[in-house]
Amino acid sequence: MISSLKHHFLVAAHLIKMSIQRTLEYPVELIGWLFANPLQFVLGIATIKFVIAEFGTLNGWTFGELAFLYGLAVISHGLSVIFFVQTWFMGSAMLEGEFDILMLRPMNVLFQFFFRFFYLIGITDLIPGIVIFIYGCSQIHLVWSFINILMLISVLIGATLIRGAVFLFTGSLAFWTKSRNSFLFLNFAIFDQTTKYPLSIYPRVIQMIFTFLIPLGFIGFYPASDFLDKGNIFNSSGTMPWVTLVVGFFVFWIVTRIFRRGLRKYESAGT
């Protein structure tokens, strides 16, 4: 048991090291993204600020509170880019028979698949996320107590897993559809619209969908509403950050089952 864990750890560490080296081979690309990605988020939060400056609040949320929510969501987005970028292109990987290599090796396919890429460029999303989040924290006067930090870590792990699960799910669909399309941009659009604003601006039906069917509300809205004492349909007082973690592990577990089922249908490439 312990030697197996140690073996997995060593393999993962080695794969991550190789990924980082590969990324650093092309430093110009990293620098390019270091400009392009933050721009998108900075302009995104700036436009929210301009609108709030005119109207005062968004459904009772001040700009500082919105920045807290937005920053939290962008951080977990950055983390999901670093850890789960390979799921974005599962359709192509499948059609080109890339799973052949993974299935021939004496190790769990999903484990290998996850650690095959460690996308360092994701830090270009992470950095603006952290900056916006810290700004939000200072605006809402968040107390940096031990329990709060622990809750934030719990939210970020849970939220990153939820994002990863969604990408792994739409990617796994390619096992059945045999399509190159992994619904990448559809996922981006849904994530963007459900985590940028408080979920409470949407009608009840949409809120329910993004709570119980596709639990994206747990990425930012529910935990943030607890931190900010905003109230939500659960009337949770401070428990949401932990719920996010549980939801994250739960949906991720379900999706890995779907992945395994799909893998049985894997047919490799035609050539």
Next chain:
Amino acid sequence: MKPYLYIAKTKVLSALAYRFDVISSIAIQCIVVIATSYFWVAVYGDRQSALGVTREQMLTYTIMSALLACIFTANVENRVIQSVRKGNVALDMLKPVNVFGIYLAEDLGAIAIALCQNALPLLLISCVLIQVPTPSSVVNFLLFLFSVSVSYLINWLITACFSMLAFFVISIGPLHQTKNVLIRILSGSIIPLWFFPESLQRVLSFLPFVYIYQLPLSIYIGKLGFSEILTQTGLQMVWLLIVYGVFTLIRKKAFSNVLIQGG
């Protein structure tokens, strides 16, 4: 004209072949337009109007902006990047027609399909779920149509200029995204620029982006007076000429460069 029509037709046929792409692109546009509409409903709250624009006008703006985004997709960028990388650009240049004429014809063919495949479903869904986006008057609608065609060309030429970077650098990955974000936000396609701070608005009025989305949309919802429409449309035409000038300049440089790269 005939070869261009043929190119446009083949594009229509190939676009029909990818059904998952079609479904997801319609879904994406619906999600964006519905979410943005609820955002406006939430910020307006009980207020009837803000900065001279009523809530109904704002929702019409949002729906029409999404419809424009459907038809403003210019594939010229990917097309040029791919053909330069694979060397197909040499073949395109051998054809007895203008190379960028080919690309424009392909994109216009794509508009025809986008209108039926994306814009129409999006319009229907918006009418049912949000509201019917009626123009403020018939005259405004006609002026809007004219302004949109100029917008399309400005957007297309900017994208085409951008695509030619492929002749000079090996990869333009992140720059492509930067350009898209800048156009999307600085053109007022999501949040109209009249919400931006005064000073920023003044700077942006000296850039062409505002004439891509915000001007035709403002005409459509009736935010601008008649004289204002005329001066703004005049400026839009000037921008079209400027962008076209830049385009021809870069094209000359790029085409002399392609010979150096050889094959």
